[in-house]
Amino acid sequence: MNKYLEQLIELSTLDKDIDDFGPRIAKVEKMLKISLDKEKEFKSQVDTLHADIMDAKLKKGKNEVHLAELSSKLKDLTKKSALVKTAKEVKALQLEEEISKEQCDFANEEIVRLDKIIDMKQHNIIALQEKLAEAVSEAEEIKKSIEEQMQHIELERKNVYQNKDELVSLMSQKILTFYQKIRKWAENTTVVPVRKQACYGCFMRINDKTYASVLKQDDIITCPHCGRILYKEIEVLIEA
Ligand SMILES: [Zn+2]
Structure with a gap:
């Protein structure tokens, strides 16, 4: 990551x-x-x-x-x-x-x-x-x-x-400033997971290209709809 x-x-x-x-x-x-x-x-x-x-x-x-x-x-x-x-x-x-x-x-x-x-x-x-x-x-x-x-x-x-x-x-100061700017309005939902290909900040579906980037975790990706920072949630497997 x-x-x-x-x-x-x-x-x-x-x-x-x-x-x-x-x-x-x-x-x-x-x-x-x-x-x-x-x-x-x-x-x-x-x-x-x-x-x-x-x-x-x-x-x-x-x-x-x-x-x-x-x-x-x-x-x-x-x-x-x-x-x-x-x-x-x-x-x-x-x-x-x-x-x-x-x-x-x-x-x-x-x-x-x-x-x-x-x-x-x-x-x-x-x-x-x-x-x-x-x-x-x-x-x-x-x-x-x-x-x-x-x-x-x-x-x-x-x-x-x-x-x-x-x-x-x-x-890095740059990343911090970037985060703080989003946090001003998004508060505790500044960094949100993606679940079922949807942003868990605004709950809108994200497109395939953005989703693929989120899954790769190589870059900092923001939601195209709301601008929150997205990350791939580590899935917890529950064995039946
Ligand atoms: Zn969003």
Whole structure:
């Protein structure tokens, strides 16, 4: 095979590897983000529950104060009832007493209701804290695995760049410029194989003459339709 063509195939493979690092790193980072988001979500749910409990306790306190007020009011009414004389006054006091007792019942019901809410939310917090602990340890594991993966990718990247530097230093400037000019628009399909007599960049059939030249591999041949560099793919025979 033509030496320059060989270099171009290698260079295009290295460039493709370099371009692949970005998405690979993004994928790894996304894994961590999903896990951290989950952790954050549980934390915010716990915070909301704590706030709800605070709120319920505050309401309960208000009801307790109200109950104390009602109780002293009822005592006053009992004292007053000993002093009243007319039937009208007795009736008025009874009415007031009834209303106060109703209010007492309501406040007591509210306290029971709020206690239930506080109890339920506290149970929810316990359940959530278990989930949160799981999420935290999961995130830790992912972080550890990601660090390993990133180190691995870094090492690979260093190697690929080193290989590219070495290769580029061996290549002729003219060939390199030619390659870079095509790569500007063709990106990772600058150097493509020919399969079934078709360019694997534009997928157009190439004529017999060009095809014969590609098969010979003596020169650098470009696709007559799109201008990408063509090469004969080494066929991998799969035995049936
Ligand atoms: Zn083409």
